Amino acid sequence: MVDEQVIDRINELLDSVDPETVNTSMRIPSALRDAAALAVSELEVAPSTTVLTANALRAALEAAVMQAVLDRHYEEYPESRPTLADLAIAAAEIDGHPLADDPGLLIRSAAEVQQRHPEAGPEDVLLWAEARATAAA
Amino acid sequence: MRRVILLDNEAVQALADPAHPKHRRAVSHTQVAVSRKARAIPVSIAVPTAVRVEAGWDRTAPGWAFLNRLRIADIVLDRSHADAAAALRTRTRVSVADAHLGAAIQAADQVTVVTSDPADMRLVAGGKPVVVVVL
Numbered sequence: 440m441v442d443e444q445v446i447d448r449i450n451e452l453l454d455s456v457d458p459e460t461v462n463t464s465m466r467i468p469s470a471l472r473d474a475a476a477l478a479v480s481e482l483e484v485a486p487s488t489t490v491l492t493a494n495a496l497r498a499a500l501e502a503a504v505m506q507a508v509l510d511r512h513y514e515e516y517p518e519s520r521p522t523l524a525d526l527a528i529a530a531a532e533i534d535g536h537p538l539a540d541d542p543g544l545l546i547r548s549a550a551e552v553q554q555r556h557p558e559a560g561p562e563d564v565l566l567w568a569e570a571r572a573t574a575a576a
Numbered sequence: 577m578r579r580v581i582l583l584d585n586e587a588v589q590a591l592a593d594p595a596h597p598k599h600r601r602a603v604s605h606t607q608v609a610v611s612r613k614a615r616a617i618p619v620s621i622a623v624p625t626a627v628r629v630e631a632g633w634d635r636t637a638p639g640w641a642f643l644n645r646l647r648i649a650d651i652v653l654d655r656s657h658a659d660a661a662a663a664l665r666t667r668t669r670v671s672v673a674d675a676h677l678g679a680a681i682q683a684a685d686q687v688t689v690v691t692s693d694p695a696d697m698r699l700v701a702g703g704k705p706v707v708v709v710v711l
Contacts, residue, residue, distance in 0.1 A: 443641075443645075446645055447645070450644075450645060450647065453647075495616070498613065498616060499614075499616075501613060501647055502610060502613040502614035503614070504645075504647070505606075505610045505613065505645075505646055505647055506610050506611075506614065508642070508645040508646055509603070509606065509607060509610060509646075512594075512603070512642060515594075516594040518594075518600065519594055519599055519600050519603050520600075520603075521600055521603055521604040521607055525600060525601070525604040526604055526607060526608055526611075528604070529601070529604035529605045529607070529608045530608045532605070532688075532707070532709040533579070533581060533605060533608055533609070533688050533707065533709065534688075534707065535688070535707035539709075560611070561608060561611075
């Protein structure tokens with residue numbers, strides 16, 4: 440289990456408004472650096488490769504720390520861990536997907552998908568349920 | 577385009593309290609948002625500060641550590657939000673917290689609101705397209 444103090448420290452650092460920057464000795468593949476430079480100049484994905492890299496790193500760290508918080512919570516309160524069906528329903532609801540109004544189909548689809556693909560995610564269930572609904576129409 | 581998931585008072589209470597009957601449901605929405613964020617899909621969870629007041633969510637109180645650690649952002653009641661919320665409240669007679677939610681809805685690009693009061697959310701959204709999730 441990840442220590443709460445580590446989570447709090449990462450969150451504190453992510454929330455910092457300290458404008459200080461630092462040169463790092465981080466080594467990345469040169470092809471990746473070149474691809475990033477090209478994407479910045481030609482696709483305008485970010486004002487600079489530095490901003491592109493920092494934004495991507497921030498998003499990855501935020502996701503990692505939030506997942507660590509949830510994992511800790513699931514260990515402490517196992518009944519709070521959502522099932523695949525719960526997640527499929529939540530995903531449909533967040534997007535305003537029409538299948539959000541048919542939780543029964545999503546629950547059945549989650550059970551079917553999970554039987555053959557234990558690592559499936561909620562979007563896999565939505566796709567399967569959509570295919571079933573289309574076939575039945 | 578970034579989707580923001582807004583929480584109302586009931587959604588905050590449900591997420592904060594493991595004994596709340598809707599806790600797992602509230603966690604499900606959070607887990608979907610976190611999983612999408614991990615896949616570089618732009619999504620965030622936020623709460624208008626007036627909702628935080630209504631919910632009693634004090635970020636300095638240890639009892640709110642779980643929600644604080646989930647990086648749920650504050651939408652502050654700044655001048656433009658206060659103006660929009662005041663106009664909404666005058667027009668619709670909703671609560672201050674719901675008026676602030678309405679101002680946040682109207683300022684967002686893509687928005688989903690998790691709420692126990694879908695009618696009021698549609699009312700404060702005005703003509704703005706909003707996905708309403710009934711907790």
